Amino acid sequence: MPEADSRQHDREMLEQLAALDVNSPERETLRAALIERHLPLVHFMARKFMDRGEPLDDIVQVGTIGLIKAIDRFDPALGFEFSTYATPTIVGEIKRHFRDKTWAIRIPRRLQELGVQVSKARDELTHALDRSPTPAEIAKKLDITVDDVIEAMEANTAYNTVSLDAGADDEGPGLGNTLGEWDEALDNVEYRESLKPLIAAMDEREQTILLRRFFDNKSQSEIATELGISQMHVSRILNKTLTQLREALSASD
């Protein structure tokens, strides 16, 4: 099938999908066909992340989740090409996988385990006390020192910081690298934009977390409970989005 015809076919299928009732069996078949048709796109994107030490199959799998999300969220009425819409969604899902599931630097095993224990104690104490605990309270519960608690906290964050940088460049994930890009952006006058489009470009979860934290003034733990994810995860996402916003905004100073 020539490419233009194939695109036209995609468009028709997506329009049909959008028109069908959510529960209709026809929709399920159409959706499955659309997913299958676009698997090569997922494979293509996944291969770009191959040299990062994760099995290709895993990357394809998370990429496929991105594809499914893209199919479910795509609105043909907006007039965009589906592939334009799907590509960032797939890549986003793959990057999230790298951010959440892989350790960018080797944290000593002892610290990794301590980190898990501290996170767990923190969640338990948050429920028990109905507020965020102090490091001293966590230290007492786990029978470790306050310094250990802080060290574990740091270790949990180190994972985040480095993997963020690794996202910018998989070869040299140094902070200097990130700064290099930042300088380039400084020259880029087109970055003179207000916050709105930056926030609009974030995914829904990032937007929700920013909103809850800074407009509804909820604590990280409260947001974590609301979204059914760990506080540590909320912290990572906040760190990430703030860094992104700051960098994008510094460019427009």
Add this chain to the structure above:
Amino acid sequence: MATIHISVPAQADYVGLVRSTSAHVAAHCDLTMDQIEDLRLAVNEAFAFLVDATSNDNIDITFTVDGSELAIVLQGPTTGQEPDRSSFGWTVLTALVNEVSSSRNDAGNVIVHLTAKAGVSA
């Protein structure tokens, strides 16, 4: 009352060191884990205001622990601009700590003050 001073080059590379130090100091101050996380973000933002890649000056950071209150004063290079109160970074700062202010001293250094209080949410 305890006072801790650190001084680092006004380069973004050192923000991690300052952030970590803040967390360690805050842990001795009865702040909750949530407050400490917030404080780390706040210090990050404040430090970002003062970073000046072209400057040879240092950023001097003073932590003052007084009972359940932690005050952090960051003194940046004289070349810096005072933070813009209408900027996103400033809005974030005010949401993260109990008190925040900025000023310029007689020598011309830009100074950002942050205060976090135990038992009082920001």
